[in-house]
Amino acid sequence: MKDLVNLSQARWFVYAWSEIYGWLANSWDYGPYGSLLKENIKNLWIKEFVQKKDEMMLLDSSILLNPKVWVASGHVWGFSDPLIDDKNTKERFRADKLLEALIESLWEKASDLQTKYSVNNLIPESWPLEKQTEVMRGEKVVNPNNWEVWDWTDAKKFNLMFKTSIWITDDSSSTVYMRPETAQGIFVDFPNVLRTSRKKIPFGVAQVGKAFRNEITPGNFIFRTREFEQMEIEYFCEPGTDLELHARWKTDCMNFLQSTLSLNSENLRFRDHDADELSFYSNATCDIEYKFPFGWWELWGIADRTDYDLKAHMAESKADMSYFDPVNNRKYIPYVIEPSVGLNRLFLTVLADSYTVEWAWEEARTYLKLDPKVAPIKVWVLPVVKKIWDLAKKVYSQLAEDFVCEYDEVGTIGKRYARMDEIGTPFCVTIDSANYEAWKVTVRFRDSMEQELVEISELNEFIRKRLK
Numbered sequence: 001m002k003d004l005v006n007l008s009q010a011r012w013f014v015y016a017w018s019e020i021y022g023w024l025a026n027s028w029d030y031g032p033y034g035s036l037l038k039e040n041i042k043n044l045w046i047k048e049f050v051q052k053k054d055e056m057m058l059l060d061s062s063i064l065l066n067p068k069v070w071v072a073s074g075h076v077w078g079f080s081d082p083l084i085d086d087k088n089t090k091e092r093f094r095a096d097k098l099l100e101a102l103i104e105s106l107w108e109k110a111s112d113l114q115t116k117y118s119v120n121n122l123i124p125e126s127w128p129l130e131k132q133t134e135v136m137r138g139e140k141v142v143n144p145n146n147w148e149v150w151d152w153t154d155a156k157k158f159n160l161m162f163k164t165s166i167w168i169t170d171d172s173s174s175t176v177y178m179r180p181e182t183a184q185g186i187f188v189d190f191p192n193v194l195r196t197s198r199k200k201i202p203f204g205v206a207q208v209g210k211a212f213r214n215e216i217t218p219g220n221f222i223f224r225t226r227e228f229e230q231m232e233i234e235y236f237c238e239p240g241t242d243l244e245l246h247a248r249w250k251t252d253c254m255n256f257l258q259s260t261l262s263l264n265s266e267n268l269r270f271r272d273h274d275a276d277e278l279s280f281y282s283n284a285t286c287d288i289e290y291k292f293p294f295g296w297w298e299l300w301g302i303a304d305r306t307d308y309d310l311k312a313h314m315a316e317s318k319a320d321m322s323y324f325d326p327v328n329n330r331k332y333i334p335y336v337i338e339p340s341v342g343l344n345r346l347f348l349t350v351l352a353d354s355y356t357v358e359w360a361w362e363e364a365r366t367y368l369k370l371d372p373k374v375a376p377i378k379v380w381v382l383p384v385v386k387k388i389w390d391l392a393k394k395v396y397s398q399l400a401e402d403f404v405c406e407y408d409e410v411g412t413i414g415k416r417y418a419r420m421d422e423i424g425t426p427f428c429v430t431i432d433s434a435n436y437e438a439w440k441v442t443v444r445f446r447d448s449m450e451q452e453l454v455e456i457s458e459l460n461e462f463i464r465k466r467l468k
């Protein structure tokens with residue numbers, strides 16, 4: 001993880017935020033290559049789930065919504081994590097996460113906790129706050145930062161929504177929330193979409209945008225941050241068809257990760273929530289988990305949320321959220337399947353999965369084995385000697401018509417290749433005078449390091465074929 005963070009910062013993927021003012025902890029900026037990489041992941045997601053599916057549409061709703069949205073959705077009273085403080089150091093933690101770590105460390109003995117504390121399951125998130133406090137104290141759970149102290153306050157609910165205010169007049173304001181998820185914007189716009197799109201159920205709405213959560217313990221680089229981007233889908237369907245569609249979405253999301261982004265299948269797994277863990281309104285929920293350098297963690301949540309959200313907004317707003325099925329002449333509130341993934345978390349996944357160290361001639365070579373579709377820079381143009389800089393720039397201009405390219409004339413070829421490799425550039429085009437006179441250039445492949453002579457007139461087509 002440390003190597004990955006170092007490479008990200010050195011190679012312009014991710015920077016610590018407001019560095020000149022001494023940073024703000026756990027906030028990150030995306031540098032030139034990070035921005036392009038993030039944009040590519042987002043565009044591939046839109047291509048897969050909007051462009052290639054006739055029944056899908058894209059939406060861009062506001063970050064600040066009417067506060068009643070968050071009352072109806074349950075976020076004002078229920079969107080919280082269990083906060084627990086170490087009385088000695090005043091550090092704050094999520095009690096459920098400390099308990100999860102405890103359970104993992106106990107292995108098969110963990111089930112003893114169930115009898116000892118009369119809890120129904122080994123999912124601390126679902127235990128009442130008093131039970132979480134009792135187990136924390138009873139098991140003398142340590143503060144993970146100093147491994148010594150276990151003087152815990154009572155666990156209490158901590159709402160994760162950021163509040164801000166809108167000034168109505170000079171001396172009065174009203175509280176609004178920074179959206180903690182993009183999904184509610186889709187539910188609220190459901191009647192608009194229905195009216196204007198003329199789609200028949202099943203259909204879906206996709207959205208990419210910023211979300212904000214006042215996380216108690218952000219960390220693990222960009223895995224959990226307070227400001228992040230989500231890519232969410234609400235797929236509206238007829239009640240009764242939901243479980244089958246939930247299964248289909250699980251497969252589609254996994255295929256996206258494995259086929260489109262080319263992630264290693266052994267680092268991915270499904271984790272279906274069992275009955276104890278399911279929200280009371282959910283018919284099924286599954287997480288796609290990824291094996292991060294710090295363990296298996298949720299990457300993508302795929303939930304069957306039934307008609308809970310549309311009904312909740314119907315009750316609060318009194319707007320009609322029902323759908324009229326013209327084929328069966330029937331009116332109903334649609335059920336919804338919600339695949340939701342964090343763009344930044346997926347970015348970290350792509351980086352971690354592609355980070356490769358190979359030994360050749362007793363030297364380590366580090367490179368990002370990114371799928372060419374995802375790579376921020378597709379082609380790097382490198383003139384070997386100064387006298388052909390002008391010619392090399394012409395080749396660059398030809399390539400830049402079709403691909404995101406860079407031009408680099410500084411340093412030895414070996415050092416330039418090493419830099420391109422760490423940025424994950426799949427193709428380097430090297431130009432020397434002899435070959436240029438024959439209207440040819442050398443294409444060097446990142447993974448195999450093999451080289452091939454290509455006619456300049458055929459260069460763009462040569463790269464285009466390999467990008468597919």
Ligand code: ATP
Nearest residue numbers: 213215223224225228298299300301340341342345
């Ligand atoms: P977690 O258990 O990790 O807190 P969650 O179950 O609260 O996640 P959801 O509310 O289902 O997450 O959000 C959907 C997706 O959004 C998650 O699967 C994750 O990819 C992403 N996500 C959620 N919270 C954060 C965060 N603080 N930072 C980055 N990504 C996040």
